[in-house]
Amino acid sequence: MSEIITAGILVIGDEILSGRTKDKNIGFIAEYLTNIGIDLKEVRVVADDEGAIVEALNALRERYTYVFTTGGIGPTHDDITADSVAKAFGVGIDHHPDVVARFRQRFSEAELNEARLRMTRVPDGAELIDSATILAPGFKIGNVIVMAGVPSIMQAMMDIIAPKLKTGARMLSESVRADAREGDIGTPLRAIQDAHPETSIGSYPFYDEEGRPNTNVVVRARDQDRLSAAIADVQAMLDKLKAPKP
Amino acid sequence: MSEIITAGILVIGDEILSGRTKDKNIGFIAEYLTNIGIDLKEVRVVADDEGAIVEALNALRERYTYVFTTGGIGPTHDDITADSVAKAFGVGIDHHPDVVARFRQRFSEAELNEARLRMTRVPDGAELIDSATILAPGFKIGNVIVMAGVPSIMQAMMDIIAPKLKTGARMLSESVRADAREGDIGTPLRAIQDAHPETSIGSYPFYDEEGRPNTNVVVRARDQDRLSAAIADVQAMLDKLKAPKP
Numbered sequence: 400m401s402e403i404i405t406a407g408i409l410v411i412g413d414e415i416l417s418g419r420t421k422d423k424n425i426g427f428i429a430e431y432l433t434n435i436g437i438d439l440k441e442v443r444v445v446a447d448d449e450g451a452i453v454e455a456l457n458a459l460r461e462r463y464t465y466v467f468t469t470g471g472i473g474p475t476h477d478d479i480t481a482d483s484v485a486k487a488f489g490v491g492i493d494h495h496p497d498v499v500a501r502f503r504q505r506f507s508e509a510e511l512n513e514a515r516l517r518m519t520r521v522p523d524g525a526e527l528i529d530s531a532t533i534l535a536p537g538f539k540i541g542n543v544i545v546m547a548g549v550p551s552i553m554q555a556m557m558d559i560i561a562p563k564l565k566t567g568a569r570m571l572s573e574s575v576r577a578d579a580r581e582g583d584i585g586t587p588l589r590a591i592q593d594a595h596p597e598t599s600i601g602s603y604p605f606y607d608e609e610g611r612p613n614t615n616v617v618v619r620a621r622d623q624d625r626l627s628a629a630i631a632d633v634q635a636m637l638d639k640l641k642a643p644k645p
Numbered sequence: 646m647s648e649i650i651t652a653g654i655l656v657i658g659d660e661i662l663s664g665r666t667k668d669k670n671i672g673f674i675a676e677y678l679t680n681i682g683i684d685l686k687e688v689r690v691v692a693d694d695e696g697a698i699v700e701a702l703n704a705l706r707e708r709y710t711y712v713f714t715t716g717g718i719g720p721t722h723d724d725i726t727a728d729s730v731a732k733a734f735g736v737g738i739d740h741h742p743d744v745v746a747r748f749r750q751r752f753s754e755a756e757l758n759e760a761r762l763r764m765t766r767v768p769d770g771a772e773l774i775d776s777a778t779i780l781a782p783g784f785k786i787g788n789v790i791v792m793a794g795v796p797s798i799m800q801a802m803m804d805i806i807a808p809k810l811k812t813g814a815r816m817l818s819e820s821v822r823a824d825a826r827e828g829d830i831g832t833p834l835r836a837i838q839d840a841h842p843e844t845s846i847g848s849y850p851f852y853d854e855e856g857r858p859n860t861n862v863v864v865r866a867r868d869q870d871r872l873s874a875a876i877a878d879v880q881a882m883l884d885k886l887k888a889p890k891p
Contacts, residue, residue, distance in 0.1 A: 413847055416685045417818070418676030419863065420849065425690070430664030439662045441697070442690035444671070447847070451687070474828045475848035476835035506828075514831020549850060572663070582720045582752075585760020589722035601659055601693070602721035603666065604795060617665065 404437045404567040407459035410444040411452055411470040411480050412548060423550045424469045431557055436566035437465065447471060452483035460487075460543050465564060470548030472535055474514040481538075484545055485522035495521040498529075498536055505534070528556045539563075568621040573630050577614040577637055580604075584614060587636045595629040597622065650683045650813040653705035656690040657698055657716040657726050658794060669796045670715045677803055682812035683711065693717060698729035706733075706789050711810060716794030718781055720760040727784075730791055731768035741767040744775075744782055751780070774802045785809075814867040819876050823860040823883055826850075830860060833882045841875040843868065 408428055414420040425442055432439050440463055445451040452471075459466045471480030485492035498519040502511055518535035521527065528546070529536030537546040537556040546556040577584055581604045592600045598620040607613040616633050620626040654674055660666040671688055678685050686709055691697040698717075705712045717726030731738035744765040748757055764781035767773065774792070775782030783792040783802040792802040823830055827850045838846045844866040853859040862879050866872040 410688075413845065413865075414849055414863070415671075416675055416688070417679050417816070417865070418672055418674075418685070419679075419818070419820075421672035425661075426664055426667035428664075429662055433663050433665075439664070440692060442656075442662070442688070444688035446686060473848065473850060474831040476831070476838050477847050510828070512828070512832050514835070515828040517831065518828070551852075570663070572665070574665075582756070582758070582761040582764070585720040585722070585763065586758050589760070592722050599659065601723050602719065603660055604719060606797075617660070619659075619663070 402565070402567050404465070404565050405440050405463040406432055406437050406465045406467060407440060407463040408442040409452070409455050409459055409466060409468045410442065410548075411447065411468060411483075412444075413447050413477070415444050415470075416446055424548070424553055427550065427554060428467055428469075428557065431561070433570060435561055435564070436569040437564065438567070438570065447477045447479060449479055449483045449486065452480065453487045456484065456487045456543065460541065464542060466543045468543065468545045469553050472518070472537065472545065472547055474518050474535075478517070480545060481520050481522060484540060484543060488522060488524075488540055488543075490523040490540075492520050492522045494519045495527065495536075497527065502534075528560050530555065530559060570619050570621055571623060571626050572617055572619040573626055575616045575618075575630065575633055575637070577616055579614060579637065579640055580612045581614045583640065584616070584636065587640075588616065588633070591629060591632045591636060594632065595620075595625065597625050598629045600629065600633070648811070648813050650711070650811050651686050651709040652678055652683050652711045652713060653686060653709045654688040655698070655701050655705055655712060655714040656688065656794075657693065657714060657729075658690075659693050659723070661690050661716075662692055670794070670799055673796065673800060674713055674715075674803065677807070679816060681807055681810070682815040683810065684813070684816065693723045693725060695725055695729045695732065698726065699733045702730065702733045702789065706787065710788060712789045714789065714791050715799050718764070718783065718791065718793055720764050720781075724763070726791060727766050727768060730786060730789060734768060734770075734786060734789075736769040736786075738766050738768045740765045741773065741782075743773065748780075774806050776801065776805060816865050816867055817869060817872050818863055818865040819872055821862045821864075821876065821879055821883070823862055825860060825883065825886055826858045827860045829886065830862070830882065833886075834862065834879070837875060837878045837882060840878065841866075841871065843871050844875045846875065846879070 443455045471478045525538035525540040527536045546553045601617045603615045618629045661668050689701045717724045771784040771786035773782045792799045847863045849861045864875045
């Protein structure tokens with residue numbers, strides 16, 4: 400059986416905590432990791448505050464195979480992620496010669512100001528995550544992957560780094576629309592969960608097209624046969640529930 | 646000067662971590678709290694796992710004035726928030742007589758099964774957050790506010806509990822569209838931040854309508870005069886940047 404690979408996400412940014420910007424990265428990374436066989440276990444969102452970033456990063460990187468950060472790698476004074484990551488790892492940070500060289504090609508001497516040069520700073524020992532279309536690179540240091548906060552750039556970075564990561568058996572999932580209220584299926588669903596301990600069964604209420612309470616049942620497992628067996632039991636339970644009473 | 650009131654959010658749910666459901670509650674609560682004068686400091690998302698919930702809840706409730714949780718208060722086996730909160734506080738949990746009475750009015754004896762009765766369980770000493778239109782109540786225990794995961798229900802619960810919370814001086818904010826690249830304003834913006842230490846200045850890059858890099862500068866402060874003074878300096882800096890070079 401293959402190893403279980405786990406991950407945490409650390410979203411860095413005052414703008415998310417103030418509600419001014421609505422995060423779009425957590426959902427994207429969560430789905431991406433599920434699809435490649437990495438289990439997301441925890442997400443934290445912290446402010447642009449060195450102490451908060453260092454503490455959260457150290458907690459997450461100790462617990463999980465990988466930690467993905469988003470935000471705070473731009474050119475302004477509130478972009479303190481690279482420095483905070485260096486501090487968390489206890490390493491130095493300096494202008495990376497390859498990135499400086501690319502910046503010199505892209506910008507005039509006047510444009511290559513202190514703020515822009517700030518974006519070329521990378522912790523010692525980090526591996527760059529970049530491409531011709533990414534200006535300020537992300538980087539990977541130890542088990543920590545540091546990415547941009549702008550969704551399109553973050554997504555490009557995920558595509559670059561993902562093939563280099565260890566992945567495990569994919570968590571498979573199948574969903575059944577119950578056409579029943581959650582309260583009507585809760586008791587038998589628990590029995591099905593107990594009978595299928597190698598699966599994880601979730602129950603998600605929603606209001607259907609006509610505003611009536613409905614439920615999606617989602618079964619997750621790493622093994623297709625186990626998944627199918629649990630789904631069959633869920634389906635049989637729902638059929639029985641809907642059968643006309645004698 | 647009024648007290649600073651802080652908060653954390655704990656989102657509970659495997660479905661968020663798998664990426665199957667995209668969270669809509671963090672952004673809503675973040676904006677809500679900012680508007681009523683509570684500073685959101687941290688968000689965590691954890692799985693439907695008692696150990697993970699208890700640990701995160703205890704960390705957050707010790708640090709912040711309030712903790713808001715969403716998710717896991719339904720009738721199914723994966724809804725373990727109420728039990729986990731009771732465990733975190735070291736108190737018992739039982740069927741709440743007022744909630745059971747309401748359920749008896751709403752449901753027939755056959756419908757009032759074990760799963761549904763599960764939703765009437767509330768930790769000892771908790772205060773209910775409910776109304777005529779909310780079936781399963783949220784509750785407040787100590788500084789922890791436990792709410793539903795379904796956005797419309799969570800939002801109704803926020804409206805009920807918010808007037809009962811301590812609030813502080815609102816964080817005011819004003820935004821300026823720079824019409825400049827972040828790298829061009831980073832250096833002078835840092836000087837403005839240094840000159841206005843009682844404000845918090847954020848810089849948020851985006852691509853404008855024509856796909857060009859642009860920047861929003863956001864100044865935040867609790868005092869309107871300080872906010873206006875910093876905004877004036879930002880505006881003057883931008884005007885100077887755009888003035889034709891001699």
